[in-house]
Amino acid sequence: MRLYEYEAKQMLAKHGVALPKRTLARTAEEAEVGARELGGATVLKSQVLSGGRMKAGGVLFADTPDEARAAAARILALAINGQQPAGVLVEERRDIAQEYYVAVTWDARAKRPVIVFSDMGGIDIEEVAQTHPAHVSRTHFSNLRPLSDYVAKLAVARTGVTGNDLAPLTRIVLNLARIFVQYDLTLAEINPLAKLADGSFIALDSHMDMEEEARGGQRALLGELGIADADTRQARPPTPFEVEGARVDAADTRGVAGRVVEFDGNMGLVIGAGGGSLTLFDAVRSAGGRPANYCEIGGNPSVAKAAALTKLVLSKPGVERIAVMMNVVSNTRADIMARGVIKGCIDAGRDPARTIAIFRIPGSWEKEGAKILARYGVEYVNRSVSMHEAAQRAVAKMG
Numbered sequence: 001m002r003l004y005e006y007e008a009k010q011m012l013a014k015h016g017v018a019l020p021k022r023t024l025a026r027t028a029e030e031a032e033v034g035a036r037e038l039g040g041a042t043v044l045k046s047q048v049l050s051g052g053r054m055k056a057g058g059v060l061f062a063d064t065p066d067e068a069r070a071a072a073a074r075i076l077a078l079a080i081n082g083q084q085p086a087g088v089l090v091e092e093r094r095d096i097a098q099e100y101y102v103a104v105t106w107d108a109r110a111k112r113p114v115i116v117f118s119d120m121g122g123i124d125i126e127e128v129a130q131t132h133p134a135h136v137s138r139t140h141f142s143n144l145r146p147l148s149d150y151v152a153k154l155a156v157a158r159t160g161v162t163g164n165d166l167a168p169l170t171r172i173v174l175n176l177a178r179i180f181v182q183y184d185l186t187l188a189e190i191n192p193l194a195k196l197a198d199g200s201f202i203a204l205d206s207h208m209d210m211e212e213e214a215r216g217g218q219r220a221l222l223g224e225l226g227i228a229d230a231d232t233r234q235a236r237p238p239t240p241f242e243v244e245g246a247r248v249d250a251a252d253t254r255g256v257a258g259r260v261v262e263f264d265g266n267m268g269l270v271i272g273a274g275g276g277s278l279t280l281f282d283a284v285r286s287a288g289g290r291p292a293n294y295c296e297i298g299g300n301p302s303v304a305k306a307a308a309l310t311k312l313v314l315s316k317p318g319v320e321r322i323a324v325m326m327n328v329v330s331n332t333r334a335d336i337m338a339r340g341v342i343k344g345c346i347d348a349g350r351d352p353a354r355t356i357a358i359f360r361i362p363g364s365w366e367k368e369g370a371k372i373l374a375r376y377g378v379e380y381v382n383r384s385v386s387m388h389e390a391a392q393r394a395v396a397k398m399g
Contacts, residue, residue, distance in 0.1 A: 269325075
């Protein structure tokens with residue numbers, strides 16, 4: 001789940017990281033007022049959950065409030081990577097002496113968090129790592145033990161930073177690492193971290209991503225940021241389809257029918273596999289299918305929940321058929337899933353036999369589930385048919 005820049009900066013401010021004076025504007029008029037209150041020259045930045053804002057024209061500079069209003073109007077009308085801005089961040093401009101880069105992310109290979117630091121900020125860190133590898137440090141640390149300033153100091157010093165800059169940079173890196181661990185983030189980045197002409201340091205830009213599974217444990221933080229439960233973010237704002245998927249899941253505590261993501265295909269998916277849902281999704285694509293959505297269902301959902309999710313998937317324009325597939329999920333009753341999916345088809349005004357391309361859900365009460373599906377003429381397969389073969393059969397029925 002990605003945060004907007006202004007939200008990431010709220011978190012930095014909460015933990016004592018210095019920031020430029022700023023205000024969030026939703027309209028061009030608000031941007032003009034904000035620029036007047038800040039005084040002096042300003043920079044205006046589009047608030048989208050996407051990179052490439054500068055190249056797309058989503059970052060503009062203004063010397064007067066009138067210029068800020070005109071710049072904000074241009075930014076608010078500009079879609080970046082298909083996203084309309086949620087607002088414009090108006091910030092004071094400062095004289096910069098040097099730019100740094102700092103990020104904390106998860107190293108899947110090392111199975112530990114890693115601090116990435118560079119004394120060459122403001123540009124793509126991948127480019128710096130390739131052309132100036134000595135200017136990029138990677139320092140792993142444990143997320144199970146208390147963080148010490150030694151780790152942060154080591155990350156900074158490895159790039160050759162010494163003297164009066166070492167201590168303030170160490171504090172900022174340490175705070176960012178603590179934010180990463182405390183809030184279950186997958187990325188906490190400041191780029192650029194600027195040293196000003198007066199020798200102080202401020203975070204000019206920040207990006208943060210949170211582990212999706214952490215939403216339940218981070219409700220207090222999300223409440224502070226004003227992020228609603230239905231606001232599922234995956235590098236873009238949620239679509240109405242995805243918001244409705246979150247509502248379906250929240251409406252019934254039994255089982256899971258979540259992580260609904262919208263795509264532009266014609267085959268609806270009701271899938272789950274205890275971690276293998278992406279495998280099933282990829283199996284459909286490998287077979288030549290065009291998924292209309294991704295979602296997960298499992299944990300013994302109720303008939304109503306399975307029906308509501310099915311009806312939602314079928315409501316998406318362009319969906320011709322659905323494939324209901326799972327891996328081995330022993331606690332999910334196949335008969336309840338069968339009743340729910342068939343009910344969802346009927347509620348959507350669809351013939352289950354013509355709508356369900358294939359039904360593969362190993363689980364308990366399989367025989368009873370098979371009888372229900374057979375009654376409605378739906379093809380049912382058990383665990384003897386592989387996920388990839390089931391996907392191929394479903395795609396073949398799409399013609």
